[in-house]
Amino acid sequence: MSTTRQLHFGAILTGVGTAQHEWLHPAIPGDASIDIDWYRQQARAAEAAGFDFVFIVDSPYITPESAPHFLNRLEPLTLLSALAGATEKIGLVGTLTTSYTEPFNVARQYASLDHISHGRAGWNVVTTGLEGAAGNFGRERHIDHGERYRRAREHVEVVQGLWDSYEDDAFPRDKASKRFLDPSRQHRLEHKGEFFQVAGPLNISRSRQGQPVIFQAGVSESGRTLAAEVAEGIFAGVDNFDDAREFYADIKRRVAEAGRNPEHVLLFPGIDPIIADSDEQAQAILRERQGELDLNKALVQLGRPFNYHDFSQYDLDAPFPDLGELGVNGYRGHAERIKRIAREQKLTVRQAALRFGQPFSSFVGSPQTVANEIERWFTQGAADGFNIHVGPPEDFARFTDQVLPLLRERGLFRGDLAGDTLRANLGLPVPRNRHAVAAERAALARAQPLAS
Structure with missing residues (x-):
């Protein structure tokens, strides 16, 4: 089978795990969530397998009963900056909330990561669902759900506007003429909205991929609307084929209605495959894990x-x-x-x-069975790729060494990272600088009367 459309994969790196018992596995270090060497190993393994990106989850509130990884983990942007130096081509996607951050800081942080990694950064936009987070940011009460999503939409708008502060040719860096900046290519934002007033410009230029890739993970009505309006990658919170296909169709429809190209918005259900030599052995592993809960x-x-x-x-x-x-x-x-x-x-x-109480998986069985299920979701309108949970090393190796080769044989997975930016590997276009586009349109409009 041959197709021009290719599967994409992300690796979710959660150290000691977001399930309560995962950290007990002998192959997972007890301090994996704060061990940069563990993250480097996993990121390099994912890159060698042809994964498009690693993904770091985050939230700003915990309780004593929170899962082990939530209790003690590295801050995503700091971690991803360290991984940028340990990898070459794999994308670096991290979660940061719009509810308790300022757009200027977020724009600067992700633009910095994008430069450090030579164009491999991605931002997972979240609105923070835990009410307890309010107390960590000087608020007496959590922001209402609807307000959180209005704030998120404006937050992203401001960040993307700041990322366009400089046109691509803004810095001549001509030492002979002592001309470092072309001021006409620097632009203030002067944003005044419901939640933010940001003057700009941002003090960092665009990267090789133009702007970091925007991801989003909301499955509520507001989350779907936000995803359709701004996201280029969507982490779908679905775990069965029928729900996944409904979500996929709904998002693609919303994207088109928002005036965007549905082919430039990729959906990644999160999965936790259980792979063994036979389907019966894999089901036995699943039952054993359920019994350990x-x-x-x-x-x-x-x-x-x-x-x-x-x-x-x-x-x-x-x-x-x-x-x-x-x-x-x-x-x-x-x-x-x-x-x-x-x-x-x-x-x-x-x-x-x-x-x-633990990640649910429809992907349980032999390598052939798991590959078949991935192919079904991909070819029958339920996914553009998958976010794979990385747990014990041997489980991840089973997937990379036994499932991915089957997908390559079927022409569904290219198997290497041919591009050198996250956008290139995901097949996403580089967004043009809005000010350069506006200048071209103005010049064309001025020229039209002369031509007539």
Whole structure:
């Protein structure tokens, strides 16, 4: 089979893990989430396998019951800057919230990473779902869900405007004439909006890829709208084929309605493959991992999308409770999804905790089975690529050494990073500087009367 469309892969690096028991594996160092050498090893392995990017998750609030990786981890931009020097071609994508940051600082941080990495930076735009985060930033209450997304839209608009502060030829750097800057190619932003007033210009130029790639991960109605308007990569929070295909079609439709090219917006469901020599062995591993779950910790994990709601207060073998509006100001999309699945599948509280207490995977089986499932999602309108959770090294090696070769044989995966920027490897266009485009249009408009 041959196709011009190619799979893309990201590697989610979460150190000791976002599941409660993952850190107990003997091959995972107990301090992996703050060990730069561990991250370097994983990033280099992903790059050698042809992955497009590594992805660093983040959130600004924890409790004592939070998953091990959440409790003690490196700040994403600092970490990715270190990984830039340890890798050559792989993209570097990190999460940063729009709810508790200022656009000028964010624009400068990601532009710096983009220069340090020679054009490999990506920003995962999030709005922070945990109410407790407010107390870490001098606020008495968390920002309302709708307001968070309006703020996020304006935040991204300001950041992208700042990234265009300099046209590509703004710096002659002519020592003979002592001319470092062409002032006509530097532009102030003068933004005044609902949430931000930013004068500009930003004090750093555009990179080789023009601007960092924008990613987004919201699955709520507001999250889907924001993704369709600004994202170039979307981390889809879906774990079964039917939901993934519905999400994919909905996002592509919204992108087109927003006047953007759907081919330039790529969807990456997050998956945690379980691979063994046979389907039966892989299913046995899955059952073993489910049996290792600590129910009390699984209940905490279940409560996280609901701002750490205490599910231990319920009869564990009673039907999942009617939570009303709980979760609407937290991780709304994830909370609503849990409610829906629990209702449709008639789950008890115990079953829901075990179902959502660890990453769920539809990709369980032999290398052939997992490759078949990836091909199905890719060719039948459910994904453009996948975000692969990196856990124990042998599990990741199973995927890179046994599944990826099958996808290469089928012509679905190119197998190497041919480009030298994240945009090049994802097949995304370089955005032109808005001021240069405006100048060209003005010149063309002036020339038209003369031509007529």
